[in-house]
Amino acid sequence: MDEMIVNKVAESGIITLNLEDFLPDPAQLAVFDLKPFLFREMILREKDFRAALPLHDWEQYQGKDVTITCSADAIIPQWAYMLIATALSPVAASLSSGTIEQLTENKILEAIAAIDPAEYADKRVVIKGCGDKIMPEAAFIAVTARLRPVVKSLMYGEPCSTVPVYKKK
16 A cells, blocks of 8 residues: 555656747737728729828837738739838838738747757657647647757657657667
8 A cells, every 4th residue: 555656757758848838929929911901902002002001000010020911812012012011120020921820830930940959869759749729730840850850759749648750779
């Protein structure tokens, strides 16, 4: 009866890496949509567009990572994106083009690229598989590429039930 229960997972030295920890704060992300600037949601009129830009509240993007998109099915001239970037550059933390999902993925990939591989040298690492949020496949690819050269082993799942991905020979 005096037998101690031993948590073998805790004693294994396995490091669990949860990719959800790399998700950007949604409050730091913003979308600039060109749709409200279009005539009949189809055409960008240069004169009207140039007149509307100074009236827009650019401060709402202060310090945020902003993606520029057009949610309407319209052909947008390249110079329009340049005008928006000119207005956003002084206030936004960063600029990109695409959807909010693409911006989120890009920020996750930036965070993974910033991982110091030396922290994981010769360690056994599990990339957490189950979570509350769906992570993009690109995140799993990036973290594998980043850690594979240095880790002792790389696994997917939970420490108590993993799928082996890589083992140093």
